[in-house]
Amino acid sequence: MISRRTVTTFLGAGLLLSGCAPGDAPGSAGRSVPRTPKAPSIALEAVAGKALPTVSPTPQQIRRTGPDLPVPRLVDILTAEGADPRCADIVGQALRRAGAADVRVSPVGSAPRSPRPLTVVLGNAAAPPMAGMLQRSRAFSAGPLPPEGYQITAGSLGGRTAVLLAGADDDGVFYAAQTFAQLAGDRRIAGATVVDHPAMPLRGVVEGFYGKPWTHQERMDQIAFFGSVKLNTYLYAPKDDPYERDRWRDPYPARQARELAELARHAAAHHVRFTYVLSPGKSIGYNDAGDRKALTGKLRFLYDLGIKDFALAFDDVHPLPVWNSAADLARYGTVSEQAAAAAQSDLTNRVQREFADRHPGVRPLQFVPTQYSDLADSPYKKTLRRTLDSRVKVWWTGADVVPTSITSGQARRAADVWGHDVLLWDNYPTNDYDRAAGRLLLAPYDKRTPELGEHLGGLALNPMNQASASKIAEFTGADYAWNPRAYRPADSWRAAAAYLTGGNQQTTRALLVFLDTQHLAPSWSDAPWQPPAPALKARLDAVERSWRAGRKDRAVAALRAQVDALAQAPGRIRQGVTDPGFVTEAKPWLDALTLWAQALRHTCEALELRSSGRSTQATRSFTAAADVARQASAIRTLPGATRPQGTVKIADGVLDTFIQRAPQLT
Structure with missing residues (x-):
């Protein structure tokens, strides 16, 4: 030897x-x-x-x-x-x-x-x-x-x-x-x-959306993916898992318990912290001895499955929780912001002392507050700042539920307002709200200050119902969280596409064409914070400028090239993307893109006919384009696969607008 x-x-x-x-x-x-x-x-x-x-x-x-x-x-x-x-x-x-x-x-x-x-x-x-x-x-x-x-x-x-x-x-x-x-x-x-080395200690994904939860196999695949892109945390918090929220007191049935144990082992093998988020806020009696025992009993049950990281969540009980036991009214008085915060703080501190501190390997608890967004101070936040165990980390969604950006000043203010180690629960690319209906959110992670890690302890992206499609945002978010100062969204976006195609250049180009049609990212209340189809818009705008400048042959040739790229993309994606889940999840959008490409091809033919003086034939082609566009606009998302349901959006505000406006080009 x-x-x-x-x-x-x-x-x-x-x-x-x-x-x-x-x-x-x-x-x-x-x-x-x-x-x-x-x-x-x-x-x-x-x-x-x-x-x-x-x-x-x-x-x-x-x-x-x-x-x-x-x-x-x-x-x-x-x-x-x-x-x-x-x-x-x-x-x-x-x-x-x-x-x-x-x-x-x-x-x-x-x-x-x-x-x-x-x-x-x-x-x-x-x-x-x-x-x-x-x-x-x-x-x-x-x-x-x-x-x-x-x-x-x-x-x-x-x-x-x-x-x-x-x-x-x-x-x-x-x-x-x-x-x-x-x-x-x-x-x-x-x-x-x-x-x-990483810039942020906690880098992860929180399965925290409403609608159909991911399947066990999707979670296994996601966790392996997280490890491969150096994300170190997975938070289990699907809103539609009854044992996580509505039936939080009950242990999981045997099959689901085995799956959770397998996920915990799988996460550890991929250097990912499996964090279980328990949400008792709708029905718990904070000062009820039976409920407190049920809560620690549920956590002990999960601990015995191999789970070592936990969060208590009191979100989505707006505007304030109601007391569910006479003991709460006797202890805290009439429900108010201060009373709600005191009750949640007391319960969390007790769980930290009586469960987390007594079980080897359990890290300090994480906490999802009822007031989880904005930057305004409040009686609720003041009470938590003063009473919540200093070791407990607090989740915050930004200055809004779906923030359009996060600045250094906002992150600093959040740390000051909460007075604890603050973590960013970033509601991107989740598509479980009305403004996201019919959309895959496939733009890169963006508009977050490079200094975020100087004020916050980490971040987790809340993904879509579509697990594989979420990998685009997850990949780019992982890139950002590891090294924000070097992060370049467009470069990371291309790298994410290459990851899903196994590096095949032709398929990567096709996938980027499709991703561009899903670039729009809606906000909770204002205008979109990521624009629709920026690459396609730039090309169609150039076509229109060439046409109006009299360079009609050039305009038609450029439009024909764009038609070919859009038309070929669905087939190449179906054949070349290495993750079969992506193709399955994206099927309605790929089907719609095929029709939109046909509509644009009719439009291209119409402009070519018009440029050669054949007005009658051009009108027929414009009409055909409108007919196909209506068919494309009628395609709906897969039933039960996403929440909310809706008609599929493809470069809306760009592709449809060009096709509608094209007959006026003379």
Whole structure:
């Protein structure tokens, strides 16, 4: 057996060739490695004109420090403390996709006697022998990594290659493996050094919508997806699960209990915190001994299933809860904002002391208040600020139920008003309200200040009834939450599309055409906060300008190209998107897009006929376009699949407007 000391010396010597001078950060020359998540920096460099692969979420620092390293047929993976089997699986699968034929996995302490041409070592940075390797490598920061942080470097030694993946903790090792999978491909590993960590401690998704809850298999798929994009939290809070809200006292039936236990295990394996949100607010007696016992009993039942994170939710009992027991009236008096807050605070504090503090592994509770949006102070908030256990984290939806933007000032004000660690429950891309009827919300996460993490403890996106379609917003939201200062919505949007197509460029282009038709994001009360079909609108506006300027042939040619893109998109999406759930969920919208493309084709034909002086034939084509547009406008969402039901919207305000206006172009 090769000794641990020999392995350390071998790898340390190889990694010294990574190209950083002693004491330099792996970012720009002379720039120190950021010590906290609040001071990220980004360095992207190319050697000999070769750019590094795109990594999502964007790392805090990624730099090319040498040429790409070849992936040989035979590879060793050595695992140290902190590298669970899934980490090794991720790295092994990436190496096989990159061309390795035989990947051997061994603990560092029992490394094979004959090292292979490529060795990948992964483990906790503080655990021997990783700490020794880091000390010998000039490519790494001497300072400690923040929680969930990691470092990657690649170097060469006499024809052999070595890659080191070191995490600040077990989560960091897992995230290093995820990034490595994006650096490996096409028989090469990018010659890069990465120093990375998240800007926000909590990054997740809350299944908190009304309407049909996700299925068990959809949740399993989502949780695996969350881990792959470095989201670390899943909150279980479907409004239409009776055992979460209306029948909160009752334990789950056996089958559903088994599913929850499986979800908890699955989440842990993917480094995702399964958080159960219990919503007793409509019927609980706050000062009723029986209800208090029922509440802790339900949480204990869930704990025994393997769930270790909990939230108590008192949302959607507007404007104030009613007392459900004489004991509440006797204790708190007439219902008021102060009385409601006092009752909720007393109950939450009791649960924190009598349940959370007494069960190993349970983190401090999270709390969803009745007044969960806006920034105004109130007697309710003042009472909670004063009485709620300081360890409890408070969820807030922004300055509105569906905020059009969130500024640094708003986030700072929220932290001040609540006086607790505040988390953002962001109601995007949920489509369970009237203004979202008939829509898939597929625009990228946007209009949130890069400084959000300086004032809030994290964020969770509330998705759509359509689980797979929600991945577009979830992917971009994960990118934002990890590194807000480097976040570019359009770039992240394209990366999300590529994720769903397995990187196929033709299908990715088709999917982006479709996503553009679903770009509009409505608000709760005002104008949309994301515009409808911005790319399509720009092209149709250009067609109209060319026509009015007398360049009619150019206008028709450009319109024909747009027709082809729209017409081809549904078929390519159905054949090429790797997530079958997306195709199933999007079926009404893809069907409608096919018809809208036909309507636009008739419009294009009509304009071409008009430009050649054939007015009668042009009128018939305009009429055909209007007829097909009416058919497209009549397609409805899948019954029972979304709430509320509605007619399907496709680039509304853009595509329909152009088709209606086109007959007036002369």
